[in-house]
Amino acid sequence: RYVIVDDYHFICAGKNKADLNGYFTTEEDYRTLDLFPISEALRYRLPFSPAPEAITYIESLIDQSTNGHQPAAIYFDDIEKFGIWPETYQWVYERGWLEQFIQGVLASPYIRLQRYRDYHASEKTRGIIYLPTTSYIEMNEWTLP
Structure with a gap:
């Protein structure tokens, strides 16, 4: 089981943006749930950046260190x-x-499209994480002083 969550939650938990290229696991009372961090950078680029720039950005993510994991x-x-x-x-x-x-x-010779479930089935978690109570970054800007 997995859900998709804004990357801001992971950043609030102390993760670096460069580490958010795979899924993590949270748990409570021995029950686990895997969490995919949605890339804020991609949310702002698609569809607002010119298509070639967006593709170049996605391809650049391959260069990030993944400790043996396939980057997503x-x-x-x-x-x-x-x-x-x-x-x-x-x-x-x-x-x-x-x-x-x-x-x-x-x-692109570097981009491979995958459904969440296929990536989840083929890759291991990047580790345990406990997310704080927060909202996505824009909501915090709109509602917090």
């Missing part, structure tokens, strides 16, 4: 960014961002 670029976000937010329809569809991004990902 973990992305999960609001679908509104892909055509519902103002001006995103023109950028994503009419100006071809989505087509360029998909073609670039498929052409």
Whole structure:
């Protein structure tokens, strides 16, 4: 079992962003749950950076130290960014961002697409983590003094 959580929770628990390229495990009363940290950097790049820049960024993640683990670029976000937010329809569809991004990902010799469950089944946890009670970073900015 696993869930997907904003990387900000992991940073608040003391992890470095460079370490958040795989999943971690939390536990309570001998029950475990695996946690995938969603990359804030990817959330801000997709679909707002030019497609080639976004692909170059994803490819650069391969260079991060993984201690024998296959690195993962973990992305999960609001679908509104892909055509519902103002001006995103023109950028994503009419100006071809989505087509360029998909073609670039498929052409990359370094990027391999995987479902969460497949990555989870093929990789080991990066370790135990206990996340603090917090929200995603934007919510903290909007609600905390």
